[in-house]
Amino acid sequence: MDTIYALASASGKAGVAIVRISGPDAHSALTYFGARIPKMREGVVRKLVDSQKVLLDESLVLCFAAGKSFTGEDTTELHLHGSQAIIRAVLKSLSDFEGFRLAEPGEFTRRALENGCLDLAQVEGLADLIDAETEMQRRQALKVLSGALGAKAEEWRRKLIRSAALLEATIDFADEDVPIDVTPEVLELINGVQEELKAESAGSHISERIREGFEVAIVGPPNAGKSTLLNALAGRDAAITSEFAGTTRDVIEVRMDLEGLAVTILDTAGLRETEDFVEGIGIERAIERANSADLRVLLSVDKSGYPGLIQHPDDILISGKADLSGNGGVSGKTGQGVSSLVHQISRILSERAQGAVTATHERHRIAIEHGIGALESARAEVLQGSERAEFAAEELRSVVRRLDAIVGRVDVEHLLDEIFSSFCLGK
Structure with missing residues (x-):
């Protein structure tokens, strides 16, 4: 070597x-x-x-x-x-x-x-730590680097191997009277692991957003003050502003650190009916990005609606151009209400971040979801009786293989080159 x-x-x-x-x-x-x-x-x-x-x-x-x-x-x-x-x-x-x-x-x-000094999840945690821009990203990466996900995977593995061993014992002694019915213990182990996997899967989306950054879209009709507000949030002229409707044609992005969270603010084209082909494309993109964003700031200066937008309970509805209306709200021009808006965005996203788990990458989530499906099949086999024990044991072994892939025990060679290509030479 x-x-x-x-x-x-x-x-x-x-x-x-x-x-x-x-x-x-x-x-x-x-x-x-x-x-x-x-x-x-x-x-x-x-x-x-x-x-x-x-x-x-x-x-x-x-x-x-x-x-x-x-x-x-x-x-x-x-x-x-x-x-x-x-x-x-x-x-x-x-x-x-x-x-x-x-x-x-x-x-x-x-x-x-x-050499066994790190598992694959820890390697990814190290890469995330190197790339961390915010306090929340740093904390999450350190948790994964410490081996938290690997420890969970090892505990799941232990329980599933125990379940498979109990089932295989019934196969080995099929011709004898086995005094203990293993079904209750096997089902208890399967149910416990499945519930933990479901919780991990449900929180993985938030963990990914912490790692990659949340998206917050500023949405509203033309001339609602969206671009001026974006510039106020960014502290620079990131977007062109004018009194003419339709100035913003494409989605403009500004990356920010809001109270320890990585957040990308999106300035979108004003939502309205238009015959302008290029502006129409901008509006379609605005609706698409706004609907996929984690949070929307719905800016308005009148009672105009938001055609094509899927609204959510957490969306922030606020009046724009407060310097002209005098009715409260937010003004990117004077700074009125900007600090309050930032705090509200940070509070909503911070509350969501509390649901983060140790599964931080898409491949973790996919392996866990496949494991959940295989556990459901294993439970169904167990419930059919001892004659299906061999099939149930094989389903449990497939779950173990899925979870082993998270920490790099099996089936990860094709991932290694891609993962390590993001590292610098000295790492």
Whole structure:
């Protein structure tokens, strides 16, 4: 196996740059640099020289033994001065060492997975943590990275294997009098796991929205002040505003952090009947995006309706252009009511976020929903009596395989390249 290396900190000039080395010769790299190998997990300062004995840098060095490192392999970290010239020189020297090569994107994490240091759900949690923009995303990613989903999957697995074992015992002793009817315990285990899976499936949508961001659409007739309100929320001129109806033709998006939640605000075309072909397309897109959004701010200046829009109980109905009407509401021009509106949006979305679970990706949800269906089939087989025990046990084994895929035990090779392609070289 090759020894791999990469810059593990952000590229560019910085106070400190970290180069990570992992593999069978990770510790020997220091001797190639003319430095002594320190005690494991003890930070020391070492002078690093190239093959011509020219000083490269004076670095803080940390070594980790196999089984006690991120990758599960021997690992060395070089904490260099963050000069790009130093980084280039050190990486160039490493490339000259026999058996060393630059790591591929996500290869350190992939080795951690292959060496049993992380399960696949934790790998995804790590990727989400790196991408986290808001406090809620950070908390959710850390929870998954800590192994919370893997722990749940392991408990489900244990209960289902117990259920299958009980059923298989009735098969093995079919010709004998088995004194205990296993049906009640099997059904109790199946029902318990199924209820937990249903709860996880129901909350997975919210978890995905926390990870990807909620969408809030500003909807209303032309000249209701939608674009001006978007600009006020964004704190910049994100959308063109004018007194002419139909100025906004396409959906304009602004990404924001609202009280720890990632939220994309959508400014949509004014809803009205029109014979203008291009404006008509904009209105169709506005209705489509507004209907799929997590929340809608319904802005109005009169009693105009919202043709084509599917309204929901949580939708916020508020008057626009309050600076002109004087009847309360919100005004993007003067800022009236904007803070109150932001707080209302944040409160509604925060309440929804309370339903988040540890299943945060679509593949988790799909595996769980397939598991729920297979458990229903298993229950039906159990209820038909002992002559169907073999079929029920096979259904339970299929559920175990589905849930094992969540943490990467089986059937995930085709996913790995896609997952790790999102990682940087040093991760």
